[in-house]
Amino acid sequence: MIGETIGKYQITAKLGEGGMGVVYKATDVTLDREVAIKMLHPTLTTEPELKTRFHNEAKINAKLNHPAIITLYDFFYERNSYFIVMEFVQGKTGEDLVMEIGPIPHPRLLPIFRQVISGLAYAHKQGVVHRDIKPSNLIITDPGDVKIMDFGIARIVGSQRMTSTGVAVGSILYMSPEQIKNQNVDHRSDIYALGITLFEMATGKVPFDSSAGSEYEIMQKHIEAVVPSPKSIYPHIPENIESAIIKATQKAPGDRFQTMEEFVAALDMGKVEVTPSPASTKFEIPPQKPVIDDKGTSKPSVETKKRSPMALIAGIIIILLVTGGGIYFYMGKKEVVETAKVTPARNKRTVAEKPREPAPRSATPTTQVTSPPEAPKPLPKPIPKAEPVPISYVFNFKAFYQTINGLSGELKEGDSLTSEDYYYLSVNPEHKLYLYIAQIDTAGAICRMFPNADFSTKSNPLPSGMEYRFPEKEYFYLDENKGRESIYVITSKSPIEKVEDIYREVVSADDSERRQLAEDFKEVFNQQSSNNIAKLWFWHK
Numbered sequence: 047m048i049g050e051t052i053g054k055y056q057i058t059a060k061l062g063e064g065g066m067g068v069v070y071k072a073t074d075v076t077l078d079r080e081v082a083i084k085m086l087h088p089t090l091t092t093e094p095e096l097k098t099r100f101h102n103e104a105k106i107n108a109k110l111n112h113p114a115i116i117t118l119y120d121f122f123y124e125r126n127s128y129f130i131v132m133e134f135v136q137g138k139t140g141e142d143l144v145m146e147i148g149p150i151p152h153p154r155l156l157p158i159f160r161q162v163i164s165g166l167a168y169a170h171k172q173g174v175v176h177r178d179i180k181p182s183n184l185i186i187t188d189p190g191d192v193k194i195m196d197f198g199i200a201r202i203v204g205s206q207r208m209t210s211t212g213v214a215v216g217s218i219l220y221m222s223p224e225q226i227k228n229q230n231v232d233h234r235s236d237i238y239a240l241g242i243t244l245f246e247m248a249t250g251k252v253p254f255d256s257s258a259g260s261e262y263e264i265m266q267k268h269i270e271a272v273v274p275s276p277k278s279i280y281p282h283i284p285e286n287i288e289s290a291i292i293k294a295t296q297k298a299p300g301d302r303f304q305t306m307e308e309f310v311a312a313l314d315m316g317k318v319e320v321t322p323s324p325a326s327t328k329f330e331i332p333p334q335k336p337v338i339d340d341k342g343t344s345k346p347s348v349e350t351k352k353r354s355p356m357a358l359i360a361g362i363i364i365i366l367l368v369t370g371g372g373i374y375f376y377m378g379k380k381e382v383v384e385t386a387k388v389t390p391a392r393n394k395r396t397v398a399e400k401p402r403e404p405a406p407r408s409a410t411p412t413t414q415v416t417s418p419p420e421a422p423k424p425l426p427k428p429i430p431k432a433e434p435v436p437i438s439y440v441f442n443f444k445a446f447y448q449t450i451n452g453l454s455g456e457l458k459e460g461d462s463l464t465s466e467d468y469y470y471l472s473v474n475p476e477h478k479l480y481l482y483i484a485q486i487d488t489a490g491a492i493c494r495m496f497p498n499a500d501f502s503t504k505s506n507p508l509p510s511g512m513e514y515r516f517p518e519k520e521y522f523y524l525d526e527n528k529g530r531e532s533i534y535v536i537t538s539k540s541p542i543e544k545v546e547d548i549y550r551e552v553v554s555a556d557d558s559e560r561r562q563l564a565e566d567f568k569e570v571f572n573q574q575s576s577n578n579i580a581k582l583w584f585w586h587k
Contacts, residue, residue, distance in 0.1 A: 114165030140181030241294025
């Protein structure tokens, strides 16, 4: 197919293949734009049910117009096959990110899920239930935009179900209990699947799996087993994210969030009331695939929405501001950069020594996040967390590389370097700040990069108004250990005692101790405001 023209679309590359069809990258020769084309396998065009499902995907996508949902351009029949034409999005799926970096740090994770929730909330208002939410159906671009893909088994509320075979459709690892049992499915099934997706992207693992690869075992766990505490798998998850996951993944739909708006409010405010229902009625799944009665469906009942706490909080804030007699907040601006993983040498890296890994691509700007305000002294209680005061310590962190072949440029997230290449770091603070830069190598051990007299004559705090280079005169190299390297950056308006202690211990620590100190440093990193941190990772090939 590569190089051929179908309709007005010239096929340029194959992007992927699944059970129902193949996805190609193509160029719309009329409009001169790149598109993605999904082609139903010609062998399946004789299957009425699959043909209907494929056409259903096109019709449902055509109903939706939202920045977080893939846009449909065209649907046509040619060469004995059906084609769906969609916008082409360059990026990585949520599954790709988990495979690459494991648990995704919450400063990066929350902006992703806010966009997903916004897109699903819109789809639900249009009466569309996705029914197959999972990390591989979320694509994240380099600038951080998110698109929800694959409405292949989505259903319009009140319409007939797509299957007549008695088999549930969806992805077993993320399916809600009612979807597995093929009961009436509404938007709360998407809420459950999104909770499981958030669990995986926050911890690096799915809550329910089977060592034997048994779908039957996984389905029973979704129906009967309690979702484990995310913190028991990855302890650095904030309380609000853990509480939101637990609430979203309750067995009974009525015990979950009832709308996507409630879901995002819990993530943003950290106030979630979790009232797990007692163990749901045991549902016996036959040893084979579950046989499901598929005779029609009733419309889900409309439930009263919970009143959002935002209005009440806003009222309290206004009263506090008036009685407090004028409180002024300095609104800052912050940029968080996802940078490549760096492998500096043990305690010193210069041109003579070869460091660790290939440098990644430059950091991705994140959305502005504000910090909670301090309470005015006359008031008995602090201003509620819902009205944060951003105190930003913008530091414009970047990395630059040069290869043995003379190529150079800005190091971006996911870039690759070899042991023959080298790089340096650059920081340009807009405010006076305390700066801490640490590298965690492929073995998980920490090396302090700043403050460190081996790399710079400068020390904390750093004045604003000038650019700082690390190392000051030479470069960092990569050693023989290959894998993924990471650089972590923390800024603060005052010294961070825990980091100072870690840096003192690193000097005399052995490999095992340096690995433990790396975990301690990452814990401090994850506790900071997203305004004041950056991370860069890259591959050492």
